[in-house]
Amino acid sequence: MATDSDVLYPPRPEPDALTQFFWDGVNEHKLLIQRCSNGHYIHWPKIVCRFCLSTDLAPAEVSGRGQVATFTQPVQPFHPYFQQHPGYVLAVIELVEQPHLTLVSNVVDVAAEDVRVGMPVEVTFREVAPGFTLPLFRPAATGS
Amino acid sequence: MPNSLNRVAIAGVGYSQTGRRLNLTNDEMVRQAVTAAMADAGMTPADIDGVATMGGEAMSIGHLLGLDPLSYFFTSNGGPAFVEPAMNAYTAVAAGMAHTVVAVRLIRQQPGQADRNSGAVTMPATVGGDAQFTSPFGADAGAVAMIAGLEMTAHMAKFGTTEEQFAINASTQRYHAGLNDDALLRDPLSVEDYLNSRFVSKPVRIFDCDYPVDSSSAVIFTTVERARDWQHKPVVVEAGALSSLRDMNFYQLDDYATTSPKHCADLLWSRTDLTPADVDCAQLYDGFSIITLQLLEALGFCGMGESGPFVEAGHTRLGGSLPTNTDGGACNVGRRHGANFCIxxxxxxxxxxxxxxxxxxxxxxxxxxxxPFAGAMLLTA
Known part of the structure; x- marks a missing residue:
């Protein structure tokens, strides 16, 4: 049975040793992505760079700027929280730092019908519940 | 006897009873499917020495049905549905690991919203692993319609594919289903019916989704020489290909518009002298309709990005230049996960x-x- 907390909050991440830095960064309003010693970014966090097999990886702060690679509007989500938020925009965001460097997130502060593939966006850190912050994306400020 | 590369053929095919939430055990469904395939071929259990399956466990299926001792067994841990065990069956026979392998797919209807409302299925309050990067944003694990939504949006944006073209695709497949007694959805579906239907994960509509059912399917692969001994003329495996481009997780794709089929198709055509122009009918997976369109392009039946106009022009309809999903597709015969397309x-x-x-x-x-993954098999008379 769904509990109140299921309805009120999105599923909370359970960071592990590999991913703790990402969520710590989010809580400090920084977008941190793993980068290897040869300069390749990879996301989601792994133990090895898939481009050069370097195991010398460290979190690096990125600009938070990117574009909407693609998106969808789930109408029948499974989770009770998202059932309370019909019309939310589930998107794949490609960051400017590297081709195909993508995150799954939501596009906010814009009507869903105005979201476009290729739309420039920037990260915005939103507290979706007390003590629970997520990196979401909004249309980029003009000129950014 | 040394291993050798044998030519391989399909000697028997069969389905279990298929429908919504059948009151049948997994074992009973597999028994029905394999028994039907053996009857189609004219075989007995003594004629089969290998099992490859997605759903259930190969050794246990072998023992259940008296196929043991097995000389080959494969149980999928996840991949491109029926083509994975089918490719294992094919390659095992080709390599001489076994002489006759039955490929099995068993799939049960997934839990629905009613199960979640009743508490029979609950959603987690916290998520670790890969899901920590998707579920907090409303990308439910297992909600593949959302992936299809991402792919369909990308295809429409990149190539200008229209919802009317998806409507024509759905209507065409339903027309084929109306000619198939095995199809579960057979009433005509008009373009207007499609455009008036509900969204599941916009722009994906309900008629872009395969129809969830309980089903088992079985296909028996053997050598061409042995296949000649059975009831039907052998259907020969001309070539096969598997492809995995990225992480198993569907949210890690480089290009949502085209995904994995192109690499797979290129491999397939590199292994045969036949060309797309030689194909008389195409049976292209339609777990979501966008996948069928991607496959039409990847296999070279039309140019990249041109599948929408190709469908709109009627090429994929019976009587067209490339009748496609002639059984009605999984949108109409039920989610048999590719096995229906082989059969x-x-x-x-x-x-x-x-x-x-x-x-x-x-x-x-x-x-x-x-x-991220695809598989394809080319069959000939």
Missing amino acids: ESVRQIRGECGDRQVPGAEVAVWTNAVG
């Missing part, structure tokens, strides 16, 4: 398809694909 290909080449028979069909291609 329909066999039946077309045998000439068993009645009102939906493609005249003189001798070459068919069938596929599975979604997200």
